[in-house]
Amino acid sequence: MKLWPAQPDVIVVGLGPAGSRAAAAAAAAGLTVLAIDRRTTAGWPVQCAELVPRMLDQELPDLAPVTMQTTSRMLTRVDAAAADETAPFPGRMLDRAAFDAWLVRAACDAGAICRFATPLGGVDPDGSVRINDVSFRPRLLIGADGPRSRVGAAIGRVNTDFVEARQIAVDLAEPQDATDIFLSAAYPGGYGWLFPKGRVGNLGIGVNQASRGSLKLLLQALHDRLAAQGRVGGIIRAMTGGPIAVSGRLHPVGALGGVQVLLAGDAAGLTHPISGAGIASAVQSGALAGAAAAAWLGGRAGALLDYAEEQADLFDASLSRALHRRRELAASGADAAALRRAWIAYDAYWAELSP
Template structure:
């Protein structure tokens, strides 16, 4: 770590400029705080590591969603093994352009006065909360926000890690038939996850996720699903883009802590707020980023309880749904014990479209 004389003191450091980090930075900077935010990617939101679906219920909370919507979604179809699809008629939402969305969030943070440093990551965090960046500078914040994804360096420093993950692989293909809903593929071969086909106008995101010890099967499983959809005349053979990444599926983890005198908050995927069944993380990233910004404004204005209230609010918002999803996920994975496999009924119980998922 650098000498003390070269450490820059700031009010807030935000690590990660996805929706959670950018909104937290914007919320803090809006109050006139000295905010520095770092994003290791050279372009925020790229490569896209997300299926890009946002539920309609979130639309009223950010005007930016409308500006980056590529297609409206009206319903969801769930394909269980080789059976005919089950249709969920009113499952509305937006397919967005995620990289444009992230860019808008960063622009908003900058407009509010946050110093957003792109292409700069955090290399190390000391036990007393001093950060060293990948270009060798050091910062000492009063509050540190970790919004740096499921393998958060901030979370690791404060002893709060996402220990359960799903590995994903996704391709972008051309759609050969119109599609105004999301297609979900539930199969015992896709262990710990599911497949998806999410339309974006004349293109679609086609992907799937599995437990980490099945990651070697990601490529062949996706190749198989892609081939099936080609045979049905639904998508092109040409692959336009590849992407992938990890999704936290263990539920909410401790998102409030301290490093020395530095207060530490986690938000978005770093806090484990992603739904363990669906993998949906954008809504929770937006909510938690906004709440983190509000908590910082309160804390710096002299309300010492504001940070603790942030954690309580997240628990109130997400704990019940996350715990249910974790239970269903554990039930589904237990079907593989002793060489077993989940049948169609077990797969349905593990998916949000079915009444069995919501049963006690």
């Protein structure tokens, strides 16, 4: 096991997809990288629906070993109406724990020192990072520690709006190639989903924070309904949940006492405010953050601002549209037309935005 460096070039907080990719990119460039995570195991507990767009293959071409199945279409149901089919709508259902472990191995293979069961003790105003009662002062700090990032909070970048999600794993009566979406005024600020993983499905609901107290009953009702239809089994195999940031992109560059700080993934507010998707943007932004760290430490003065601009180029159009639709829905009421206009599978979502 590698010894911890006394003064690492880069400390990465969080070893999800964003942190692992950042650590790998920085270490591959020859930097000394220490990456930590408070969890005991990569990717566990699973706190996402595990669906990624098939275009993620362009970033990570070897996903087959961590893929449970592929999907080819989406079925969207608005209240009791018949399903609207969107095809093609290709995706991959990951084994998220295996996916995260695979990315961590790549970071370690690149030379990063990766440590689990290692919570962040704190970030001081001078840029020092406290880990296991030891203070380290990196040359650059990368926050990839999720929607309620402590690194982001240290530089005043905080996600302010959240959806609360609850998800269970249930048996599927038969395999399916479609992702199911359930839109309803009963799910304010969110939606329901059933995503297939072979003979098991991830069944979940997300709602705005004001409605989070109803999540358990809402999900139970959806589960009961699908079980009565013979689509899913009645036994709950696993349960998870957590917050999803939906307030939009944060400026991802800051400083603490001369230590430069970058944010990536959920910590940078890159989760899609409508769909809640965040794995692909975490992978992309993490790799960019690691490369920007290497370039800046290598002497390219504009590398960190370039990172912020590249994030904006990649994500702002999509996130801005989603935020606009989210605000429209909240202001107009959730009738069937409004629900369709606020969902990515419908042409109305992509229509010209009103002022």
